Amino acid sequence: MSERATGTAGNEPFLVVEDLKTHFTVPAGTVKAVDGVSLELRRGQTLGIVGESGSGKTVLSRSIMRLNIGGNVHTTGSVRYDGRELIGLKAKEMQSIWGLEMAMVFQDPMTSLNPVVKVGRQLTEHLRFHLNVSKSEARQTAIELLRSVKIPEPETRIDNYPHEMSGGMRQRVCIAIALACGPRVLFADEPTTALDVTVQHQILNLLATQQKERFMSMIMVTHDLGVVAGRADEIIVMYAGKVVEKAPTATLFAEMKHPYTEALLRSIPKIAQPKHSRLSAILGRPPDLINPPPGCSFAPRCPYAQQRCHEEKPVLSPGSTPGHQFACHFPVGTPEAREAFDRNLAAGLPVTLAAAGDSKVSDDDLVTSAGGA
Amino acid sequence: MAGSGRAHLRPEDETLLRVEHLNVEFPVGGGRVVYAVSGISFDIAKGETLGLVGESGCGKSTTGRAILQLPRPTSGSVVLNGVDLMELDGEGMREKRTDLQMIFQDPISSLNPRRTVGEVVAEPLQVWGPHDEDKQWDIVADMLEAVGIDPGVARYKRPHEFSGGQCQRISIARALVLEPELIICDEPVSALDVSVQAQILNLLEDLKAEYGLTLVFIAHDLAVVKNISDRVAVMYLGKMCEISETDEMYANPAHPYTQLLLESIPEPDPLAVLDDRAEIEGELPSPLAPPSGCRFRTRCPYADETCARVEPQMRRVSEDHYVACHHPLVPVDETEVQIDV
Numbered sequence: 001m002s003e004r005a006t007g008t009a010g011n012e013p014f015l016v017v018e019d020l021k022t023h024f025t026v027p028a029g030t031v032k033a034v035d036g037v038s039l040e041l042r043r044g045q046t047l048g049i050v051g052e053s054g055s056g057k058t059v060l061s062r063s064i065m066r067l068n069i070g071g072n073v074h075t076t077g078s079v080r081y082d083g084r085e086l087i088g089l090k091a092k093e094m095q096s097i098w099g100l101e102m103a104m105v106f107q108d109p110m111t112s113l114n115p116v117v118k119v120g121r122q123l124t125e126h127l128r129f130h131l132n133v134s135k136s137e138a139r140q141t142a143i144e145l146l147r148s149v150k151i152p153e154p155e156t157r158i159d160n161y162p163h164e165m166s167g168g169m170r171q172r173v174c175i176a177i178a179l180a181c182g183p184r185v186l187f188a189d190e191p192t193t194a195l196d197v198t199v200q201h202q203i204l205n206l207l208a209t210q211q212k213e214r215f216m217s218m219i220m221v222t223h224d225l226g227v228v229a230g231r232a233d234e235i236i237v238m239y240a241g242k243v244v245e246k247a248p249t250a251t252l253f254a255e256m257k258h259p260y261t262e263a264l265l266r267s268i269p270k271i272a273q274p275k276h277s278r279l280s281a282i283l284g285r286p287p288d289l290i291n292p293p294p295g296c297s298f299a300p301r302c303p304y305a306q307q308r309c310h311e312e313k314p315v316l317s318p319g320s321t322p323g324h325q326f327a328c329h330f331p332v333g334t335p336e337a338r339e340a341f342d343r344n345l346a347a348g349l350p351v352t353l354a355a356a357g358d359s360k361v362s363d364d365d366l367v368t369s370a371g372g373a
Numbered sequence: 374m375a376g377s378g379r380a381h382l383r384p385e386d387e388t389l390l391r392v393e394h395l396n397v398e399f400p401v402g403g404g405r406v407v408y409a410v411s412g413i414s415f416d417i418a419k420g421e422t423l424g425l426v427g428e429s430g431c432g433k434s435t436t437g438r439a440i441l442q443l444p445r446p447t448s449g450s451v452v453l454n455g456v457d458l459m460e461l462d463g464e465g466m467r468e469k470r471t472d473l474q475m476i477f478q479d480p481i482s483s484l485n486p487r488r489t490v491g492e493v494v495a496e497p498l499q500v501w502g503p504h505d506e507d508k509q510w511d512i513v514a515d516m517l518e519a520v521g522i523d524p525g526v527a528r529y530k531r532p533h534e535f536s537g538g539q540c541q542r543i544s545i546a547r548a549l550v551l552e553p554e555l556i557i558c559d560e561p562v563s564a565l566d567v568s569v570q571a572q573i574l575n576l577l578e579d580l581k582a583e584y585g586l587t588l589v590f591i592a593h594d595l596a597v598v599k600n601i602s603d604r605v606a607v608m609y610l611g612k613m614c615e616i617s618e619t620d621e622m623y624a625n626p627a628h629p630y631t632q633l634l635l636e637s638i639p640e641p642d643p644l645a646v647l648d649d650r651a652e653i654e655g656e657l658p659s660p661l662a663p664p665s666g667c668r669f670r671t672r673c674p675y676a677d678e679t680c681a682r683v684e685p686q687m688r689r690v691s692e693d694h695y696v697a698c699h700h701p702l703v704p705v706d707e708t709e710v711q712i713d714v
């Protein structure tokens with residue numbers, strides 16, 4: 001995938017996000033859901049954003065699209081699209097961007113489709129709102145769009161209500177709507193999480209072909225490293241609102257440096273491993289985003305954590321391979337990290353025991369043990 | 374799918390549970406019937422984990438619940454330790470309930486929110502266990518300890534004060550207090566984050582070794598099922614396609630549907646080739662009117678006229694590997710065909 005989009009001279013990033021912060025004001029304080037994220041996107045490129053539930057993936061993609069509506073939101077930083085700053089634009093000014101330049105496909109197709117309106121009308125209304133086309137032209141385009149997302153017999157399916165379709169077909173309709181006005185960037189937020197593995201495979205293939213045909217860029221949000229592994233050019237790993245590691249996909253898998261990335265990958269059962277292979281587990285839950293831990297936000301769950309980690313925030317810094325960045329004091333694979341892990345294991349630190357496959361330590365044990373060995 | 378037949382069953386004295394010709398039908402009004410499970414047979418040996426996989430709606434949960442007679446299957450036999458549960462009356466079945474337990478997908482909502490964790494785990498003992506409360510608590514505390522929950526901390530707390538993963542540990546403790554013969558786990562990790570899923574899978578493996586548990590493990594995630602199962606059965610639209618020792622099935626899938634399922638798995642490997650993999654075409658047919666012959670034929674790349682006419686029977690591929698398909702992907706032992714009536 002490296003040849004697909006990266007290393008394309010003259011293909012400058014058209015979407016540049018810098019130090020983006022999205023904070024929510026709630027009675028208990030300020031939720032720092034996205035806290036200083038920077039990224040770039042080039043034409044035809046697929047960017048994967050990976051992280052556990054609550055890590056800020058959805059808020060990040062909605063913030064880039066300026067879809068956070070509500071009084072308690074405070075967004076700072078910069079989102080430049082073709083050199084134009086989007087932060088600060090009003091919803092009315094975003095109308096020329098939404099659908100036409102950036103579009104989104106959501107996890108649950110039912111929430112983005114209107115259940116009492118035929119899918120055809122949902123498509124044609126969208127087309128007529130954004131493009132200056134007649135009713136009959138819009139219907140013809142809608143049928144073609146349904147055909148392009150491989151809906152069988154689109155001429156009759158166009159008159160279906162969403163509930164008359166399977167989950168996979170509904171997601172195809174959502175993709176058709178998102179593609180209708182030929183956006184340059186498609187945001188796909190867990191587009192297949194609600195679907196069966198065979199349907200997921202169909203939808204991911206569909207997104208990939210459409211992307212290739214349209215030379216479109218894609219930001220794919222998922223909690224599943226497997227979904228983006230073969231499909232993204234670059235992956236960003238998020239934890240507690242921050243980017244903890246970022247790398248071209250092949251580099252990330254070959255030289256992952258952040259303990260959280262490693263933990264995510266090692267906790268997934270792999271089809272290539274024989275039955276009864278031991279898994280490495282992560283104890284605990286992501287931190288409170290109102291009062292995050294003072295040092296590294298992963299420290300309470302990290303099998304490598306040392307005293308320094310609890311005190312000093314690691315900053316995102318470049319690694320030895322171009323495009324690789326990570327934020328960690330004891331990067332995976334270094335002698336310092338190995339020593340740290342062994343020290344924690346010897347001291348019986350629960351998170352380290354769980355990473356080593358001990359099933360009897362559980363979240364309970366975290367309460368009593370604070371800090372590294 | 375495609376198939377019926379019993380060639381894959383082992384001698385009865387080697388197994389704990391033997392299910393034969395199981396049919397579960399749900400009348401849905403207007404004279405229409407959902408054929409949820411149609412004529413499947415399988416067995417489980419003591420201490421074994423049988424994985425059940427297949428797409429949503431293929432009948433996995435219905436099969437699991439049919440073992441517990443919830444509801445009573447339409448026909449067939451479910452023999453546990455030599456006793457056919459289908460022939461027991463309500464009272465007889467009530468007694469057997471101590472031998473069979475179930476763990477569900479949604480750990481938080483499957484635990485009673487108004488009771489303390491101590492009470493929730495002790496619940497099965499109230500009916501079937503010792504009546505002495507101290508004795509009950511000793512058993513409960515041991516079980517909580519075994520699943521990695523601090524009994525002292527948990528006793529007076531309520532389930533919603535725990536995370537999803539911890540609630541699943543508590544459900545497992547509750548399922549274990551009566552030392553059941555068989556535990557049906559219906560998608561026990563599907564609602565959990567991957568980090569927590571790994572904890573629960575490791576825990577089930579350890580408990581299995583410690584207590585000699587026998588499990589039916591239902592899931593739609595094939596990598597999860599491979600990790601935990603000794604044997605795997607693949608279901609499609611109420612039928613059983615293939616049953617085999619786990620590593621053998623994943624290495625040499627014999628059924629076209631199994632192969633398509635395996636090829637659909639998104640692998641966390643950036644070098645995995647994606648573009649030339651076959652994708653399963655079309656939509657799942659309705660269980661109200663399943664296709665004739667092989668139920669998979671409407672989506673099978675190898676289907677021919679025989680597939681539409683004749684239902685394939687289970688045939689032997691190798692030691693502990695059986696498939697129900699007229700055109701299997703690996704050669705089968707033709708002599709073992711066994712026609713069912």
Ligand SMILES: Nc1ncnc2c1ncn2[C@@H]1O[C@H](COP(=O)(O)OP(=O)(O)OP(=O)(O)O)[C@@H](O)[C@H]1O
Nearest residue numbers: 024031033052053054055056057058059060223289
């Ligand atoms: N309107 C809001 N007010 C307050 N907090 C919010 C709001 N929206 C999101 N959050 C919080 O921001 C954090 C990040 O949420 P987000 O939805 O981006 O997570 P995610 O990574 O997409 O998770 P998932 O995998 O579950 O979709 C969470 O702690 C969430 O509770």
Ligand SMILES: Nc1ncnc2c1ncn2[C@@H]1O[C@H](COP(=O)(O)OP(=O)(O)O)[C@@H](O)[C@H]1O
Nearest residue numbers: 399407409428429430431432433434435436660
């Ligand atoms: N009580 C019921 N009434 C009618 N149909 C049912 C009932 N329970 C299950 N079904 C149907 O039986 C089939 C198998 O369902 P199920 O066992 O839940 O599948 P799985 O667990 O594999 O997703 C589905 O078509 C489902 O809709």
Ligand code: SF4
Nearest residue numbers: 296299302309328329
């Ligand atoms: S080693 Fe330290 S800095 Fe690195 S992830 Fe773990 S806790 Fe954070």
Ligand code: SF4
Nearest residue numbers: 667670673680698699
């Ligand atoms: S080849 Fe025939 S019998 Fe085998 S799965 Fe395909 S349709 Fe069914």
Ligand SMILES: [Mg+2]
Nearest residue numbers: 057058059189
């Ligand atoms: Mg989300």
Ligand SMILES: [Mg+2]
Nearest residue numbers: 430433434435
């Ligand atoms: Mg089910």
